[in-house]
Amino acid sequence: MATVSAPQARTSSIQAKHVFFAFYALLILLVLYRYEMPFLDSQSPARLHFAKVKWWLLPHGVLGAIALFIAPLQFSNRLRQRHLWLHRILGRFYVAGVAVAAPVAVYIAIVQGPPTLVMAAVTQSTAWILTTAIALYCIRTGNVPQHRQWMIRSYPFAMVFVFTRALLVIPAIQRLGEVGIVSVVWSCIAAACFIPSFVIGWGAVFPNKQRSAPGVKIRAAAAAADSSLELTNA
Numbered sequence: 001m002a003t004v005s006a007p008q009a010r011t012s013s014i015q016a017k018h019v020f021f022a023f024y025a026l027l028i029l030l031v032l033y034r035y036e037m038p039f040l041d042s043q044s045p046a047r048l049h050f051a052k053v054k055w056w057l058l059p060h061g062v063l064g065a066i067a068l069f070i071a072p073l074q075f076s077n078r079l080r081q082r083h084l085w086l087h088r089i090l091g092r093f094y095v096a097g098v099a100v101a102a103p104v105a106v107y108i109a110i111v112q113g114p115p116t117l118v119m120a121a122v123t124q125s126t127a128w129i130l131t132t133a134i135a136l137y138c139i140r141t142g143n144v145p146q147h148r149q150w151m152i153r154s155y156p157f158a159m160v161f162v163f164t165r166a167l168l169v170i171p172a173i174q175r176l177g178e179v180g181i182v183s184v185v186w187s188c189i190a191a192a193c194f195i196p197s198f199v200i201g202w203g204a205v206f207p208n209k210q211r212s213a214p215g216v217k218i219r220a221a222a223a224a225a226d227s228s229l230e231l232t233n234a
Contacts, residue, residue: 021072024162028068031165036061053108060104064161067097071155091139098132098154114178120185127193128157149200156192164188 038044050057070090073079080087102125109121135150164185167173173180 017075021075024072024159027162027166030169031162034169035165050112053112056104056108056111060101060108063097063099064101064105064158065097067094067101068158068161070094070097071151071158074151075155095132095136098128098158102126102128116178116182117185120182120189124157124160124189124192127189128154131157152200153196156196157189160185160188160192163191 039047041047047054070093073090074087074094106118106121106125109118131150131154135147135154138144138147138150167184167188168181173184176183
């Protein structure tokens with residue numbers, strides 16, 4: 001019986017998404033240290049400032065953190081291929097986190113203010129829920145490619161939480177006061193709306209010339225035909 005060893009293309013061990021998520025992890029640590037650590041002190045100005053919504057911050061913070069930390073794992077091809085059951089369980093936790101954190105964020109924005117950011121909270125939360133719901137619908141109907149694309153559209157709305165706070169650390173933005181805060185928040189929301197489309201369509205807009213070259217395609221087709229012939233004659 002003949003055996004066929006099909007050559008497999010190896011991708012680089014370090015991809016662009018690995019570099020991005022490593023940088024993103026550093027931003028998360030910065031944000032946690034700068035904005036969340038003061039909440040551990042019952043007398044800190046940050047905790048006193050949010051006193052009237054403190055019990056709403058608990059479900060929003062816990063479920064939002066679950067969604068924030070789980071989602072990067074969902075983009076791991078290795079995890080999805082080797083442990084599909086874990087990928088599905090984490091996906092359910094992500095959806096639960098969005099379902100709670102997003103609407104509670106709107107309530108907190110209305111109660112806590114400032115009024116200039118209420119509509120920003122409504123826009124971000126609505127977009128986060130909508131994109132996640134579409135991703136959930138796609139996977140429930142077996143449309144895996146669209147599920148992946150809508151997950152790529154969903155997670156940036158969670159990332160707005162990190163990037164806005166990271167940008168607000170910049171002294172030049174701090175000096176602008178409320179104008180700087182509003183500008184940064186809306187800019188990050190706009191980026192969350194449009195950047196995923198560039199990520200999804202990048203391969204189609206800028207195809208890999210090596211892979212799309214006619215000679216490469218002909219050789220690949222010939223190799224596949226030879227493999228099929230060997231298996232048939234085995």
